[in-house]
Amino acid sequence: MTFKVRMFLICLSLTLLSCKNEYSSPELEKHFTESQIEDLNKIKTFFINDIMNVDMDNFHKNFINEVEKMEASGSPYFSKKKIDSVLSSISADTFNEIWEKRIDSTQLKNKIYDYLLPKYQGKYQIFLADISKKNKAVDHYYRRMINSGDFNRLSMLGYIKEYPKEFDLKNINIQILLAIQYISVLKETFN
Template identity: 35%
Template sequence: FKLKTKHNKGHIAQVVCDATRLRHHAQVVVHKIMKKLILILIQVLFLCILNACEMKHTEKELESNFTIEQIADLRKITEFFKNSICDDTGLDFKVCFNEKNYGSLLVNAFELLSRIDFDEQQKLYKQISSTTFDEIWMFCEATRYPSKRKFQDICSVYDGKYQKYLIDLGKKNIRIAKYADKIQASGGFNVFDIGLNEIFKENSYFDLDDPNIQLILAIHFLSINDQIKRNPLLNELEEPLKIAPLE
């Protein structure tokens, strides 16, 4: 009976030991599973954040109005504009605008334009395809008053892809809708249609992180730059525009 009791005790001890090992093993397995689950959750959360950013700044309107080749040209336009107005071309669009204080009321559009080399801008025109250029710009005859002098000016192509693109964007951004209306009504680009100070006001409709807004600003200010610098003598004789360089 004593031998049997000892045997039972030994068996019980072995069972307890095995149970302890199993419990420890189970804890290790559960710990590993939890680590994997946490890692997966972090990855899913990160992807959700990325998708949210992508959804916020979609290129749906761009892709529905332009071909792949034309979109590549439009990116060249944005990049040229950014590189022209930024000292450090490595900066992103928004940081550049903030660092140069372009949103200040003390800094006007003409000071920004002083940074854009018109000769280089004309080279840009040749670097993009004519099919892209002709969907954005056209050259029209304008008249300067009171002298009634006629001159060549850069205008917006009525019902071109760019105007249609602006109209599509305007469906979700009322400020762009107003801008599109002005472009269509006047057939041209006016320096007062977009104020630099309104870009930086609180809750602005001009989100500088949005590639669509970057493109619109690039085309707008390059158009104004063309208008001013294409006919410098005429501007000087009729309505001089002082373009002071930035310090």
């Protein structure tokens, strides 16, 4: 094999390995299958690109500005159909490891409400428990989830601003946590 061919193969291998790390983490790989990680990346990409509408240039600042706008507006500026579309694009296996779907109705308004709860002892909760051991911001978030049995309805900006190093927005684990959090909460706002 010539030197140029070897160098090309080494560069290609390094590129492929570095790309994989961008879309996964040791914690994700420990708790989820490869196809489930692909689904989690669909959810994350949908959240970052379609809901938040941010790109990677100055990501941290742009992301915080968009979260502030979204939380201040009190109503989402995107459609329920888009959220339902991304949720139906992931496998039932992945969905059931993250969420438990609930449906309630009120007799007063004859209305049916559907919402998502965190799947008790699903892979997602176990994943959060694992990363919470090394991250006190995630630990605080995780404990609130376990104690309430629901996603934290409080502002995520508090976590991001209070724990900027631990709530590193470039970390895929944090991006997935935020995507699942906001999609879960926003889905409920459509009721």
